[in-house]
Amino acid sequence: MGLKNCHPDFISGSFEKMLKRVQYDAFEKTLTLLLTSLFLSAPLISQETAAPLPTHGFAIYGDLKYPSDFKHFDYVNPNAPKGGLVTLSAVGSSFDTFNAFLPKGVPAAGITGIHCSLLQGSEDEPASSYAYLAQSIEVSPDRTFAIYRLNPKAIFSDGSPVSADDVVFTLDILKTKGSPQFSLYYKDVVKAESIDPQTVKFTFSKNNRELPQIVGGLPILSKAFYTKQDFTKADLTIPLGCGPYVVKSFQPGREVVYALTPNWWAKDLPSQAGLNNFDVKFTYYRDETVQFQAFQSGDFDFRSENIAKNWATGYDFPALKEGKVIKKEVTHKLPNGMQLFLFNLRNPLFQDIKVRKALSYSWDFDWVNKNLFFNSYKSSYSFFNNSELASTGMPSEEELTILTPLKGQIPDSVFKEEYKPISTDGSGRNRKNIEIANQLLEEAGWVIKNGARVNTRTGKPFQFTFLIHDPAFERVSLALKRNLQQLGITMDIRTVTTPQYVEQLDNFDFDMTLMAYPAPESPGNEQRTYWSSKSDVPSGFNYPGIKSPAVDSLIETVINASSRKDLVTATKALDRVLIHNYLGIYGYYSGINRIAYWDKFDHPQIAPKDGIGFSTWWVVPEKEKHLGKKS
Incomplete structure (x- = not known):
């Protein structure tokens, strides 16, 4: 996880910590899982009496870009091959917890990738999201409640089903025992209740267009898992998730490796097609200087450059001159922080x-x-x-x-x-x-x-x-x-x-x-x-x-x-x-993103608003072999 759209020569570690603690960068809207409603075009009947209608997505303002029968986002390759290992980097002495939602401990880089959420944000719209764990959403015309019907195929990585009780448990545990920001962030979400094993209803304290979006970003946790494990214990117990990744191995102070979830239940969903195409390893470095030297040596594969001096003078190492490393500036279409x-x-x-x-x-x-x-x-x-x-x-x-x-x-x-x-x-x-x-x-x-x-x-x-x-x-x-x-x-x-x-x-x-x-x-x-x-x-x-x-x-x-x-x-x-x-x-x-990477990837022709869309890239074995690198 890391900052998006902000490439200063300084980046606060506290903010990086926040991003790791909040699933899918819940406070950064470009990565927050967003919701939408179709009620702006509903028949002219009383809002108080109109029944909510199920829909495949929700846009806070305006209409959804993608129709109900869409197959994939425009900025992905739905046929992207899965496989290979991509090594990324993290700066810091180490990590001491896999629980990213507590006010204590330093979470492992990338740990939120093991979780899934109710809907998936679209990266080429300002505030829209689509069916993911929830196969449909129904929002009341007065926006005082929203009903999510879960995908019956959804399971945690141990094979146990994801149920409405897990969703209810997640909201309650984050508000009562999670980091303080969660109780504030979910302040206007009065309650979540299980209607049946596949249906959950959220009740809101006020008519707020954003509230369905807020609950859509919940990183769903396993109630059964945390019945046995103490949620408040910030340690290296590997949690159970329903997302695209599982923790494969780790060495505190050195690295953590995530593998694609075997036979992942959501891989063919329209909102997930073409995403998350390789295993990921995060290697830890004590500071930015050592990290940059490691990139030049090929110790990790992709770098978002945050130091102007490096960009201007530091990329004259042999691998770049030989064409093994690609260096480019990418214009994005997002606000700058x-x-x-x-x-x-x-x-x-x-x-x-x-x-x-x-x-x-x-x-x-x-x-x-x-x-x-x-x-x-x-x-x-x-x-x-x-x-x-x-x-x-x-x-x-x-x-x-x-x-x-x-x-x-x-x-x-x-x-x-x-x-x-x-x-x-x-x-x-x-x-x-x-x-x-x-x-x-x-x-x-x-x-x-x-x-x-x-x-x-x-x-x-x-x-x-x-x-x-x-x-x-x-x-x-x-x-x-x-x-x-x-x-x-x-x-x-x-x-x-x-x-x-x-x-x-x-x-x-x-x-x-x-x-x-x-x-x-x-x-x-x-x-x-x-x-x-x-x-x-x-x-x-x-x-x-x-x-x-x-x-x-x-x-x-x-x-x-x-x-x-x-x-x-x-x-x-x-x-x-x-x-x-x-x-x-x-x-x-800066209005640009500066990136450098070892030439082992391919990516779609169309990029999302950040100009990169790294989660849509895939590894090309022939290129990797030419580099002398092995996944």
Whole structure:
């Protein structure tokens, strides 16, 4: 598992941890399993009395692309051969659990591939999904409940049937004993109940277009398995799944191998045809530098390049020159997320917005982009860069309808000025911005005394620690450190192991760190997990510690949007308020994916929105033989 669409030169380990813990990247909408309803075109009868009709899929807004008799997605090869072993990589010292849904432990990379879910998201539509474990879905016209009828062929990897009781058990156990974000994410799912062994009904607390989608992404767990095993025990007991993979073998600290599930029950379903075509091994490396060296040596097969310097200068090794390794830039059609130096607002140093804004002026993106990143990036301006969801210019009349009642609870700058990325001439002489930063700091009560920035009330120096988990991030950190020194601010850089990093993030034990947020095409409940006051709990994902009733209200406006137009307006309003709160020093984004791989694959001619669709690729034995590699 890994970040999609975000290729900064820094990627937060905490976010990678989140992706591993939530089945199919449940908080990243491009990978979330989505649902849809046909009731927009239902006969003109009362919504209160109309009976729900079964359908093969659900689109949150608009119509489904694929009809009920579709055979496969356009971006797959339904006849792709199965076989071979593909080695991928993971950075970190090791893993200590196969349970990806607890607030403790470091889950094994790729473990969510053993699970199946009710429906499968389409990767060439913004918010649609299709029959998978559930062979049909019925959503009430008022969207207060949804009924899923399970595929009678569905079985767990031990041959036991998947039943409605397993679905009910999954929702209950995740909400009561899983990581805190699950209770928040499934907050409006009142209950799940078994109608019969093949039918489950979900009841919702409100009419919310996204709620059927939310439950569609449930990673279905075996009730019988966890009756015998303690769900809360984060260890290396191999769980039972109904997905395309099973754990074949593992060596803690070194690797974990997944094999295709023998005679998998779902392999011929239209939503699964052409996907998951090879066995997978994840090999662990202690840091990015060692990982890149291993790729050059052929120790693993596919790499998504996240470091601009590597991309510009590091691919001159023999295998590339000999044509054994393919290197390419792929344009994608997805929103870009936000990468930032995240402040921990629980620290008194960062509670004054003037201080946060001042530190933002110390960051010289243009110099960094020119000298460290080979001009590979654009400065971030939104949490939804490069999309219609991004707030730009001044608020529209529609946005003001949402924002005006919140005056006094959100920054005044929301109404007075357009946010624009802070820029320089790239020369490294950032004098104008340093002067602005100095003025803001003095207004906030921080002055220079004997060459150091001190607080006028306490006399304490402005000093904090920047937390990272990989030495590859140090060059970016040092650039920020040098600029802060011009303001008399001391920033220490502390590099820790991945387990230490995860533990400190879980407990919010940091001053500043690197963080990457994805940009879903259809924002919704995942915004609660990022910014909601209720998510500010240990092991939650409200890492900045923002507690704002106004932001909480804006999140609910996004979630309850009744149309795509309303969703875009609400998301822009939320984005605008987040941006003007200066929760971090905003980073950069790119509209391309940079990938490199050993030439042992083939893939469909049509790619999904990410431009890659790696899950649709397959191994070509003749190519592999030519490389001298053996699966």
